[in-house]
Amino acid sequence: MTDTQIKMQKGKNKILLFRLLEKQDEEAAKLVFQTEHTFSYSRELERIVTKDGSLIHVGGLESEVAIEAIQAMDDPVANMLRQSVINGQKLEIWEVAVDDELKSPDNKYPAIYAQGYLDSWEDPANAEENAAISANFTVELEPQFGEATLTDAQQAAVQYAFQDTQAESAGGEENQ
Numbered sequence: 695m696t697d698t699q700i701k702m703q704k705g706k707n708k709i710l711l712f713r714l715l716e717k718q719d720e721e722a723a724k725l726v727f728q729t730e731h732t733f734s735y736s737r738e739l740e741r742i743v744t745k746d747g748s749l750i751h752v753g754g755l756e757s758e759v760a761i762e763a764i765q766a767m768d769d770p771v772a773n774m775l776r777q778s779v780i781n782g783q784k785l786e787i788w789e790v791a792v793d794d795e796l797k798s799p800d801n802k803y804p805a806i807y808a809q810g811y812l813d814s815w816e817d818p819a820n821a822e823e824n825a826a827i828s829a830n831f832t833v834e835l836e837p838q839f840g841e842a843t844l845t846d847a848q849q850a851a852v853q854y855a856f857q858d859t860q861a862e863s864a865g866g867e868e869n870q
Contacts, residue, residue: 705730707793710761711848712771715784715809721845722788725771725827727764733789733806733837734758757808757833759787765817765825772827779815779829787831790842792849802841810834 710731711722738753766772778785789806796804808831816828 701795703791703793703796708789708791710759711788711790711842712775713786714774714778715786718786721848722786723771724848725761725763725775726766726769728761729764729826730760730762731789732760734760735837755836757837758810759789759808759831759833761827761829761831763827765827775812775829776815776817779812782811784809784811784834785831787833788842790844792844798841802843804839805842806837806839807842808833808835808837 708731709724710728711724713720713722735755735757737755740751740753742749742751763772775785777783787808787810791804793803810831810833812829813832814828814830817825818828819825
């Protein structure tokens with residue numbers, strides 16, 4: 695890609711990872727079968743009318759993440775997220791752009807990190823469609839932008855890698 699070419703980013707390459715804040719000794723995990731999410735930012739703007747013209751008072755940043763997924767059978771992440779709403783537990787969330795073209799030389803991906811709470815969880819079950827999950831994550835304070843490292847297991851949850859037709863040999867030696 696040259697400096698003058700700009701490519702579109704695909705929504706399917708942005709995934710969400712979750713973890714209970716109290717379990718920072720564990721790896722973050724992906725909710726399976728994510729179909730859509732929206733990371734939104736808003737501020738309340740108050741117009742103050744003066745004799746000299748209008749002034750704008752800028753309120754604090756409010757952020758939230760709307761989450762949609764197809765419900766998987768016995769997904770431990772979905773069960774943890776549902777329980778976090780019931781128990782009022784604080785979560786960590788990452789939005790990671792897993793596009794290989796965005797990966798840094800040290801194997802990190804662009805990411806947004808936030809802490810907060812799921813304020814809603816819905817398990818609609820339509821007779822003619824897959825069972826779905828719908829949830830809303832309310833961000834506490836402000837989201838942080840940086841880079842995230844994905845473990846092999848997290849990368850495998852995103853997409854399996856191409857495998858050769860030859861069997862892998864013991865001890866990590868390559869087949870000839």
